[in-house]
Amino acid sequence: MIWLTLRQFRVQAAVVFGGLAALGAVLAITGPGISDGYHSGLAACGTRENCSQFTARFFNDHRSYFGALAVIVMSVPGIIGVFWGAPLITRELESGTHRLVWNQSITRTRWLAVKLGVIGLAAMAAAGLAVLAATWWSGPLDEAAHDRFPRITPLMFDARGITPIGYAAFAFALGVTVGVLVRRTLPAMAITLVVFVAVQIAMPTWIRPHLIPPETGTVPITSENHGDILLNGDAFSVQVRGVPGAWTLSAETVDASGRTVGDMPTSLAAGPCAPPPPSADGGPPMGPAQACFDAIAELGYRGKVVYQPGDHFWPLQWAETGLFTALSLGLAGFCFFWTRRRLS
Amino acid sequence: MSAVLQAEGLGKKYGKRWALSGCTLDIPEGRIVGLVGPNGAGKTTLLNLAVGQIEPSAGSIRVLGGSPASGPEQLAKVGYVAQDTPTYAGLSIAEHLKLGARLNPGWDGALARERIERLGLDPAHRAGKLSGGQRAQLALTLGIAKRPELLILDEPVAALDPLARREFLQGLMEAAVENSLSVVLSSHLVSDLERMCDYLIVLVKSRVQVAGDVDELLAxxxxxxxxxxxxxxxxxxxxxxxxxxxxxxxxxxxxxxxxxxxxxxxxxxxxxxxxxxxxxxxxxxxxxxxxxx
Structure with missing residues (x-):
């Protein structure tokens, strides 16, 4: 049965693993150069300010490849679900070959167990290889962009660690399940894609923030950590950017009594925080003066941030992978039930 | 004589429609059974119940004393050539035989190779490129070489031209005699079955109209x-x-x-x-x- 599974899986496996091998080759060739450039640049930059300028420039030079690689890693599970999962059983149903293979001296349950086992493992291996290669290649960039794109934030989280493996198992099981329900290859592929992308969006939006209770902290608003500053007529507000290396879920301003406030008193906007005159050379306006932040602190306004700190990365990775593993097993169980009872 | 197939009040319902109902049969061993009826009479339903592809909605069915498709031993005892003789289009003939060998403990590789050779088929040929008659022969070879006690065929010759039809049925007869197989064969044409069957079941509108030994029926x-x-x-x-x-x-x-x-x-x-x-x-x-x- 393993032989038959591998034989039928040959072309699809060759396409995906071939693509990964090509990607791996490109990364293997370009990776050392990036690593060298980063480390020699760091060694040469000297002062702290120069170094932070260097890392920002270094990251900007490579950010499109960095982003593209993250997107590729994130799309591997989807590709597996659509091209490995959905057609797995629909192809048999459409060509009638399930009637041939289900009447060999092997039960349907065992047939499905081998198929799900072998290809499910291949799916997890493919995602694992992709994430391994991408993490290795992106190492210097991850370090350089530690402040701007911490690996715990949504886009990076799905392309690092072990969750891509969980996603791959889930996408594959989802594809097979949709396949046994819909029974036709093309609709099954389309539905699998839509559902999987929806899950990929829903997960960081609604579920991941609560997998582990987030932390809440209040921080003074300073010239270092302020984010958006809004000055609209009399309304004045300052957002804080949150904790470095963390995933900020929400940031708001609280007054001295800890109450959430939208706007700060207009006295600030008219006084120390009044916008500076446009700079003479036409460049972007400067931020508020230090006096503004001093005034804010004096009035007792602070930033309140709800966030997943950077050290929640691995616990969250394990929690999410565990969740997807459980979902995959549930879907696989359903496939067994449905294949035994409802397919013919 | 023990029974090859015993059905008691057997029925299968799809939605609100009974595809087969009130089917009671007792087919003895060693027969070539013809199952005749117009299209849509429930022949495929009955055969799919017999091989365990589907489960009955009513009544019971036992094939060679066991519940259909209940386990590897039961599956090994019953060969099935399904409607339209499905084969894997992307797999070669040799790979089909390998599939049979891998999935059936009782596989007779020599028999299978010899049959393919006698048919003049090239083992390297992909099944998708075979003619309808050749594909049917390949499906039959898979069914015979697993060495079943009962071989069930669902309209195997419906799509074949008269010559391929005759060759297929001849091959089936020879195999049945050589391996002392019981055979159940369905068709909507009596002429296909007339020369080979010694037991007949007529199925019309989801009900068994008559079943029995051909000579006794004629008498x-x-x-x-x-x-x-x-x-x-x-x-x-x-x-x-x-x-x-x-x-x-x-x-x-x-x-x-x-x-x-x-x-x-x-x-x-x-x-x-x-x-x-x-x-x-x-x-x-x-x-x-x-x-x-």
Whole structure:
């Protein structure tokens, strides 16, 4: 049965693993150069300010490849679900070959167990290889962009660690399940894609923030950590950017009594925080003066941030992978039930 | 003699429609069984129940003493050539034989290779490139080489031209004799089955109309021709299968175990084809008959 599974899986496996091998080759060739450039640049930059300028420039030079690689890693599970999962059983149903293979001296349950086992493992291996290669290649960039794109934030989280493996198992099981329900290859592929992308969006939006209770902290608003500053007529507000290396879920301003406030008193906007005159050379306006932040602190306004700190990365990775593993097993169980009872 | 297939009140429902209902059968061992009926009569449903592809909605079925597809041993005992003789288009003939060898502990590789060779097929050929007849032969080879006790075939020759049809049925007969197989074979054409079957099941509108040994069936059915009369006037032991009337003459096909004494009748024997047709043609309804008078 393993032989038959591998034989039928040959072309699809060759396409995906071939693509990964090509990607791996490109990364293997370009990776050392990036690593060298980063480390020699760091060694040469000297002062702290120069170094932070260097890392920002270094990251900007490579950010499109960095982003593209993250997107590729994130799309591997989807590709597996659509091209490995959905057609797995629909192809048999459409060509009638399930009637041939289900009447060999092997039960349907065992047939499905081998198929799900072998290809499910291949799916997890493919995602694992992709994430391994991408993490290795992106190492210097991850370090350089530690402040701007911490690996715990949504886009990076799905392309690092072990969750891509969980996603791959889930996408594959989802594809097979949709396949046994819909029974036709093309609709099954389309539905699998839509559902999987929806899950990929829903997960960081609604579920991941609560997998582990987030932390809440209040921080003074300073010239270092302020984010958006809004000055609209009399309304004045300052957002804080949150904790470095963390995933900020929400940031708001609280007054001295800890109450959430939208706007700060207009006295600030008219006084120390009044916008500076446009700079003479036409460049972007400067931020508020230090006096503004001093005034804010004096009035007792602070930033309140709800966030997943950077050290929640691995616990969250394990929690999410565990969740997807459980979902995959549930879907696989359903496939067994449905294949035994409802397919013919 | 033990039974190859026993069904008791067997039925299968799809949605609200019964594809097969009230099916009671007891097919003895070592027979070549023909299952005949028009398209949509429930032949495929019955055969799929027998191989365990589907589960019954009512009643029970036992095949070679076991519940269909209940485990590897049961699956090994029953060979199945499904409708349209499916094969894997992307796999070569040799790979199909390898598939058979891998998935069946009782696989007879020599038999399979020898059959493919005798058919003049190239083992490297992909199944998708085979003609309908060759594909059917490949499917049959897979069914035979797993060395089943019972081989079930669902309309295997429906899509074949007359020559391929004859070759296929000949190959099937030879294999059945050589391996002392029981065979159940369905078709919507009696002519396919006439020469090879010794047991017949007629299935019409999801119900078994008649089932039995071909010779016994032929001996028990008669064509009665004579002056016009109503079916109700026939003796009670003469079961009317079909009737047709002209103004002055009536023709009945009756089933009876006793002799026919009425001198008014011209009694004739009927062939298998006529017998099946008699069961397939719906009897004219009584009101129509009344209206004619």
């Amino acid at each position: 028990a059915h008669h064509r009665l021709t004579g002056p016009r009369r109503d079916a109700a006037t026939l003796p009670a032991d003469q079961h009317v299968v079909s009737e047709s009337h002209t103004d002055r003459q009536s023709t009945f096909i009756v089933r009876t175990d006793g002799p026919i004494h009425d001198p008014a009748w011209t009694v004739g024997r009927i062939g298998l084809e006529d017998l099946v047709l008699a069961y397939m043609t719906p009897a004219p309804t009584r009101p129509t008959l009344e209206a004619i008078r």
